Amino acid sequence: MLCISKGDIREKGGKMSKLAIKGGNKIVNIKPPHYRWPVITQATEESVLSQLKKSISIYNRSGIIEELEEKFKKYYNRKYALLTNSGTTALYSMYIAAGLKEGNEVICPTYTFFATVTPLFFTGAIPILVDCDESGNINPNKIEEKITEKTKAIVVTHMWGIPCEMEEIEKIAREYNLLLFEDASHAHGAKYKDRKVGTFGDVSVFSLQAQKLIPAGEGGVLLTNNEEIYYRALLLGHYNKRCKQEIPSAYELYRYSTTGMGLKLRIHPLAAAIASKQFENLEKVLRGKRKNAKYILEKISEFTCLRPPQFKDYMEPSWYAFVFHYLSEKLYNIPIDKFYEALKAEGCEELDRPNSTCPVNYHPLFQNPGELFTQYKGKIKYKRGDFPTAEKFHETSLKLPVWHEDSDKEIIDLYLRALEKVTQNYKELI
Ligand SMILES: Cc1ncc(COP(=O)(O)O)c(C=O)c1O
The missing domain is CATH 3.90.1150.10 (Aspartate Aminotransferase, domain 1)
Structure with missing residues (x-):
């Protein structure tokens, strides 16, 4: 020794x-x-105080909400970023917006914080757990044996900030025509072969809870390039003004804009103000x-x-x-x-x-x-x-x-x- x-x-x-x-x-x-x-830097304090004077409830995509979402879009080069009030509700939005339902199966890591998987219980889909490898991340060699005709998606977590074997996992997802989801709650800014994690999945999610690398206190964000998933995530938790602002009136689900699906999952503007400043560090x-x-x-x-x-x-x-x-x-x-x-x-x-x-x-x-x-x-x-x-x-x-x-x-x-x-x-x- x-x-x-x-x-x-x-x-x-x-x-x-x-x-x-x-x-x-x-x-x-x-x-x-x-x-x-x-x-909590002085800049963060000032950002919160300034937001406090401007608005503490934002109904549409404007102000600090727009500012922070734009930062995520730019950093991750994604078409859409949607802030939510927690990482858990961002994960929930991802599963609902992807249309998961009873009869579906989703390949999930066994070793993860439970909230990667628990929102699936609200969809009816069955989580099919897969063991990890020595890195703690889902073992790519154990995924294929769990795929059936019911499998719709694979979700991975980059545990403790260590990237999963994304090339292999992406290849499996493509071969079997499965959606790929990333829980990157531990992995803001982590890279796999020079590419940021959170850019491999059809949807990726980040927690912005206080301990995370971009802390809001409580909050989350969903990133995607998929328009349909984005609109459905908007309808799930961002009703009325934001849906009407962003969903084209010609889109078939636009008629639900006023109520959406009836939930409210918006992030608090003061939390967004904290995260927006913290992002800069x-x-x-x-x-x-x-x-x-x-x-x-x-x-x-x-x-x-x-x-x-x-x-x-x-x-x-x-x-x-x-x-x-x-x-x-x-x-x-x-x-x-x-x-x-x-x-x-x-x-x-x-x-x-x-x-x-x-x-x-x-x-x-x-x-x-x-x-x-x-x-x-x-x-x-x-x-x-x-x-x-x-x-x-x-x-x-x-x-x-x-x-x-x-x-x-x-x-x-x-x-x-x-x-x-x-x-x-x-x-x-x-
Ligand atoms: C890997 C992972 N996923 C999801 C979450 C849930 O995020 P939140 O606490 O923001 O709901 C956490 C929280 O610690 C997490 O560690």
Whole structure:
């Protein structure tokens, strides 16, 4: 096991210091939080205050709504961008607008935040879960075996900001004439072979929730080049003025414009004002994250009991988070819980074990959705154990934020030193 720096974790006389969990001094002695996101800049404050004075409800595509949608259209080179009040409702809009219904099947990742898949339950379509590969993303080699004559679409999530194998997945979607959807909620600005993720799918969706790379507080956006899908998404949640403004009167569904489908999924203008300003920092934040991620990656790779995030050299992750793995078999079978608790005791407040983001077959909703969605009674029976790779990925995961400033190096080094201390002093955990 390689060391990072012996000096700081030895007490006078060269003896290894005791682990903090056993009463020793902790390594990270800086007051939390050790990571702040979103960064509410003065420009963001001014943007919100200015919007507050202009309007706090916008009925059509104008003002801050138009401004932010135009930013997304330009950045992603898409014909249409539609803001919504969350990533979840953007996903819901995508599925409804694509016309999914009972009798359809949709290929979905098992390992994702559940909201990638749960809106499907409102359509009647069946989510067909597919295991991940060692990157945590849907395994392209396992997709074809799940395709039937009922399959209508494939949805992928670029987990933790690491792009999926889009070339292979796109090829399968084309060959079987399936719609391709991307949940890029973790992956604003991530690239696959120099192409931004979110530009491969017939529709792509981004969450703009506070932790995301373009934070609105709460919000989402749907991107597409497909006119019909865009109009239907408008009708779902943006009734009256916006539908009348944008849907041509000759379009057959125009007559529904006043009511749409009856829902209201608009983003709040103050949230749009936050995201619009934050968008301007995206490339800078990505550069900073990539630099720090490279450093963390190199250091983590030196530990035999840790496995760094897996991705190909033609991928540029967004580094929404740094998810790596603890391999207990390489550290005398010390369970991950103990390893994690020891690191927390060393002061690694920002270290996390993902919880609600887990293989979706862990959730009761995927084991027995019929109690909440009656049309699914008896139709879906996923259970723990169904997806070994995703389950192992999850059970061994540890998550760090990816700091984006050069000045964050100090805290990063302390976290790395805490990892080193715990791995070196493993005997105290046996
Ligand atoms: C991958 C993924 N998809 C969808 C969502 C849902 O987004 P929102 O929280 O904006 O509804 C999230 C939220 O964390 C997510 O991580």
